[in-house]
Amino acid sequence: MLTNKGKYGLKAMLFLARQPDGATAAGQDIAVANGIPKKFLDAILLELRNAGMVRTRKGPGGGYALAKPLGEIRVGHIIRVLDGPLAPINCASKSAYVPCADCRDVEGCSVRITMTKVRDAMSDILDRMSLKDMIVFAEHPDSDFMYQI
Template sequence: MLSKKAKYALKALLYLTKNADRGLVLISEIANSERIPRKFLEAILVDLKTQGVLQSTRGKNGGYSLAKDPSQVSVGNIVRMIDGPLAPIQCVSHLYYRKCDECLNEETCEIRLVMKKVRDATAAILDTTYLSDLQKINVLVNEEPL
């Protein structure tokens, strides 16, 4: 399940993507527009800056902006930065693999096999969906007649 922190991170990044032509954006603007608690958002943006996704400037004319092109930032990478592995269990994780203590045979474990499918499907979608794609999806949905 996607954590609230990861959801807020994606919402903030999408807001910055939509407003990239404006340059720096204030935390308060993002928080108000996206209905994210400001203190929580501050911590998220610092994490994203540390990871190299955002850049910021302090001071009167300061704020945040994307450090990378939106077509270079995948949803999968953001979710991993905030929530950790996409795998629902550790024995199917690529980066955080750990054998289950109770498992007798990983090759025949039915639970592992289905969770590997879940991990693969999730990664296939999230790793090929970029911030720029999310913006396009929103535009297409909002342009469709009801």
């Protein structure tokens, strides 16, 4: 499940994605426009900056901006940076696998197998979708856009 941290991170990135080329946005403006607590947003933006997705500029006219073009920033990467693995349960994770303590048959566990398929489907969509795609999809929600990614 997407946490508030992940959701706020996506909202902040989309806010930055909609800024004119070369423009920066103040953290306070991002927070107010998206209903994000400012202190929480600062921590989120720091993680995104450390991951190379956001850059900062200090001084007059300073603020936050995307560090890469819209089409190069993948939604799956944003979510993983902020929320960790996409798998709905640890035993279905590729990068953070932990078997369930009560599992008697890891290989044949129907829950793990099903959640692995869920993880793969989510990963397939989120790793192919860029910030640019999110904006286009929001403008045309009734289209078959998701199937064109």
